[in-house]
Amino acid sequence: MSDSSLERWQDAGFATRAIHAGQDPEPRTGAVAVPVFQTSTFAQPAVGEHLGWDYARSGNPTRDALEESLASLEVGRYGSAFASGSAAQDAVLRTLRPGDHVIIAPDVYGGTYRQFKRVHEPWGMAFTPVDLSDLDAVAAAWRPETRMIWVETPTNPLLNVFDIEALSAFAHERGARVVVDNTFATPYLQQPLELGADAVVHSATKYLGGHSDVVSGGFVTRDEELAEQVAFNQNSMGAVPGPWDVFLVLRGIKTLGLRMDRACDNAQQCVEVLRSSDVVTEVLYPGLASHPGHEVATKQMRDYGAMISFRVGDEGLARRICASFEVFTLGESLGAVESLVEHPGAMTHMSVAGSPLEVPADLIRLSVGIEDAADLTADLQQALGTT
Numbered sequence: 408m409s410d411s412s413l414e415r416w417q418d419a420g421f422a423t424r425a426i427h428a429g430q431d432p433e434p435r436t437g438a439v440a441v442p443v444f445q446t447s448t449f450a451q452p453a454v455g456e457h458l459g460w461d462y463a464r465s466g467n468p469t470r471d472a473l474e475e476s477l478a479s480l481e482v483g484r485y486g487s488a489f490a491s492g493s494a495a496q497d498a499v500l501r502t503l504r505p506g507d508h509v510i511i512a513p514d515v516y517g518g519t520y521r522q523f524k525r526v527h528e529p530w531g532m533a534f535t536p537v538d539l540s541d542l543d544a545v546a547a548a549w550r551p552e553t554r555m556i557w558v559e560t561p562t563n564p565l566l567n568v569f570d571i572e573a574l575s576a577f578a579h580e581r582g583a584r585v586v587v588d589n590t591f592a593t594p595y596l597q598q599p600l601e602l603g604a605d606a607v608v609h610s611a612t613k614y615l616g617g618h619s620d621v622v623s624g625g626f627v628t629r630d631e632e633l634a635e636q637v638a639f640n641q642n643s644m645g646a647v648p649g650p651w652d653v654f655l656v657l658r659g660i661k662t663l664g665l666r667m668d669r670a671c672d673n674a675q676q677c678v679e680v681l682r683s684s685d686v687v688t689e690v691l692y693p694g695l696a697s698h699p700g701h702e703v704a705t706k707q708m709r710d711y712g713a714m715i716s717f718r719v720g721d722e723g724l725a726r727r728i729c730a731s732f733e734v735f736t737l738g739e740s741l742g743a744v745e746s747l748v749e750h751p752g753a754m755t756h757m758s759v760a761g762s763p764l765e766v767p768a769d770l771i772r773l774s775v776g777i778e779d780a781a782d783l784t785a786d787l788q789q790a791l792g793t794t
Contacts, residue, residue: 416479421595422664429475430657441472441657443650465642469650473625473657477615480594480660481607483627485634487641488653492590492610493518494646495624497526499586499608501644502636505531507554510545513538513764516563517756519588520764536763539569540700542577549581558604559588560597561704564716564751564772566691568700571707575603584633590614590742595667596709605630606637613742617659617666623648666744666777670713673746673783674775680784681717686724686791688769691716713775714741716751722768725750729771734778734786741774746783748773748790 416428430441444467449460460466470488478486489495496519503509511523513536523534537548539558556578560569575585586606587599593614599607609615611623628634641647648656674692681690693704694711704711719725729737735748739755749755749772756766775783 413475413479413484417482421480424479425476425663426661428479429472441469441654443654444468445650463650464645464647467650467653469653469657470648473648473653476657476660477609477611477625477627480663481589481600481627482594482598483600483607484629485627485631485638487626487634487637488611488648488656489624489626489641490646490648490652491622492588492608492612492624493522495608495610495626496522496588498637498640498644498646499606499626500527500532501640502633503527503532503554506552507532508550508552509534509555509557510537510539510548510553511557512536512559512562512567512569514562514565514567514766515557515559515764516588517751517758519557519559520762521758524762539574540567540703542573545574545577553581554583556583556585557588558585558599559591561591561693561700561712561714563591563714564756564766564770566591566693566698566700566712566714566716568693568698568704570703571597571599571602571604575605579603584630591712591714592708593663593667593742595664596671596712597707600627600629602707606633610742611656612740614663614667615660615742616656617663617743618655619740619743619745621652621655621659623652623656667710667713669777670775671710673777673780674711674713674715674773676780676784677773677775677787678715680787680791681715684788684791686719686728687717688720689718691718715773715775717771717773718767718769719771720769722752725769725771726753728790731790732786733789734782735773735790741772743774744777746774746776746778 447463451457473488474486535548578585584605587604589607590610606628609625611625729750735746738747751766
């Protein structure tokens with residue numbers, strides 16, 4: 408992507424950048440939507456010369472548009488698109504070397520833990536789960552070979568919140584990088600690079616795509632060296648998205664701000680239902696003043712997000728409640744226009760069962776969508792009536 412193209416939109420508002428950055432009308436036809444360049448190879452005018460693309464694993468004009476859009480939304484300089492969020496994460500972790508050490512959040516997405524534990528640890532990368540809200544604990548876990556702090560905030564599924572600015576300053580003093588998984592917050596609610604983080608990763612399958620119809624991932628940084636390393640991994644290992652998947656993510660991004668505003672409003676109304684229920688023993692939501700990360704979330708987020716977790720004191724009851732929803736769909740994802748419910752212990756976080764990151768068996772996670780709030784709260788009330 409060109410610096411001039413990013414600079415063109417850098418002073419525009421978020422909604423304007425979401426619609427326009429990287430997405431100028433196609434010059435030959437004037438097509439307003441970015442075309443789907445469904446091709447694996449590109450004709451070259453002469454040996455050793457090309458028009459910017461040669462083979463679609465290495466680059467594609469549709470993918471270029473998404474990568475520029477991601478960089479703009481996260482206020483970065485370099486963006487890379489991947490076939491999934493896990494692929495983006497893997498490309499970042501492969502910039503490390505055997506013997507390097509990473510500090511991670513005390514609860515992360517189950518697939519993230521699985522990748523750390525069963526893919527990278529056997530190749531020599533060490534990692535330690537630490538409460539990232541406690542810098543003394545982070546300091547105690549620090550090693551001479553620590554190269555990175557891996558931050559989810561809010562975390563999946565316990566919705567812990569960590570101070571990105573403080574963690575970035577701490578890591579940089581010690582010559583390490585901070586990478587933030589910004590999937591839950593989205594760049595609309597939180598911009599980690601502006602808070603000092605070195606890089607951001609996304610499961611673009613979630614809020615960026617927003618319609619449960621695509622699997623994709625993203626990476627953004629301002630660090631040229633890191634960008635080159637990740638881009639090399641992207642091309643060498645080939646976990647790239649197809650142009651149609653890219654088109655779907657670009658389409659979703661255009662309405663990200665609108666969807667997040669509605670989903671956040673709906674989530675707050677669902678929280679009130681949960682707080683008034685005799686069945687619910689604990690509500691985990693950063694928007695609550697009682698949440699331990701509320702002050703930090705207020706400082707670094709535009710709003711508190713549309714993810715809610717809550718506990719009901721009994722695993723059997725949690726499973727029955729999950730099965731009783733009618734508007735919320737039981738499913739293993741999040742961040743879409745439709746509301747979803749899941750039981751993390753038996754679904755998305757089965758891979759951490761028996762580990763220090765095991766989630767409570769009575770935990771239920773909601774991804775609140777953009778349906779009418781009255782229908783969502785009524786559905787929540789009837790599901791909580793399950794005995």
